[in-house]
Amino acid sequence: MLLALALPVALVGTSCGGGDGHTVFAASSLTDLMPDLIEAYRDAGGEGHFELSFGGSQTLAAQVIEGAPAELFIAANEETAARVVEAGHRLREAPLWRNHLVIAVRADSDIDAIEALAAPGVRIAVGAPDVPVGALTNRVLDLLAEADPATVEAIRANVVTEDTNVRVALSRVELGEADAAFVYRTDIEAAANEDVRAIELPPGMPATQYVAVLLTGASAETESLFDFFANHRFDNLVREAGFDVSPSVTPTPTP
């Protein structure tokens, strides 16, 4: 459990490996899923050797813009994908899956609904406002504030840390340092930790849309991997990991 907390920190600033594979950049929330997807791609007859590099979407986008030799970038939200596109690195682009926000609490916690986070003394870990999970948390809280501003204000006042890595926020709950954290549903699935459970948000809350961007200079093999993702060939695996594979409400236009 302690190592889980150290690992994301060790990954900050991780760059692509210098091997001979094609480099794929993916949001850190895909850390557990991507190797399985690559394996499924191989099993389906796909070719190519891929080097996976995970990190915060914003960090990866910055590295792509600074000239990192990545061929495929999977961002955890549309805004981050758009940064790379605006900088002129897009060959093709496709919307993938969506991820929903949940509240992670310890299994023995008294917290049973989002309103309980407003109680005095509750310590909440959230994603930094500029990273996708933090931006999504803000959208959810803004929406909830329309109905109940006082509760949301109390929840915001209970935030004790804004982490740039969602796994760090989750680890704080696992360790008992924080009482609750706003994380992706997939993070709880991936943690597979009996000490932590998820509390669902009220229905109708926004979700984050993952986007794959095939980058300029990509090889034919990477483009074939991109097609597998874009055609939703692996949606059964993706659903098992906790992602929402139902069609997006606001589809991202594909050129």
Added chain:
Amino acid sequence: MHASRSTRSSPPWLSLSLLFVLFFALPLVGLVWRASTDGDVAEALTATRTVEALRLSLFTATLTTALAVVLGTPLAYLLATRESAASRLLATLLELPLVLPPAVAGIALLTAFGRAGILGDPLEAAGVSLSFTTAAVVMAQLFVAAPYYLRAAYGGFASTDPRYEAVAATLGLSPWRVFRDVALPLARPALVGGLILCWARALGELGATLLFAGSLPGRTQTMPLAIISAFESSDGLAGAVSIAVVLLAFAAVLLVALNWLARARGPYG
């Protein structure tokens, strides 16, 4: 004398030294260059988040250094003057944080002072909660940076000729006077050097702070954490280099001032 001097500055040494200096200078030049073209240093300087982070960084690093000096000086003096196998072992133990990755230091602090840590229950019973507070920032910095001061102070006290202190004692000086009037002035250059290193290391502390104290603007988000946070934002590198240059400027001014102070005064040079 003159001949040996010119041998020492012969071309191979000169070009090697020049390359080494370039190795340090280029990244700093790059940072300033990038901040002046892409970034907006003026905006970064006035942004609430930067101002809060800078104030917090200067406050915590200075408090950490003060604690290191107040608590570390007597400890280093004891270890250096009561030479034994145990004191040498203890001195080595106290240097361990120097080689620990800061993230490990953060985890270690959690296992001791966190809610689920060794002192978690007694602290909770006493109504004290350390993680996610400014106090936790100082503790993280102290754990990581104080060993730099301890090491320098220990070296300073240990290399002082013990006969000075012995003579002072035979002249009737109390142990406290021996420490204050003889040992302390003799070790002063080493102490000041250690103090500067400790302050600089505390100012740059990132990993242990992130894990033990979290990152919240105004409370625990120091400059290094703000820079990481800015790098992860939509401003990306441009935002990060702007804040980084602010930190660089403040650190440079303070280091020059501290070094000047270290040289300017001191009864024994």
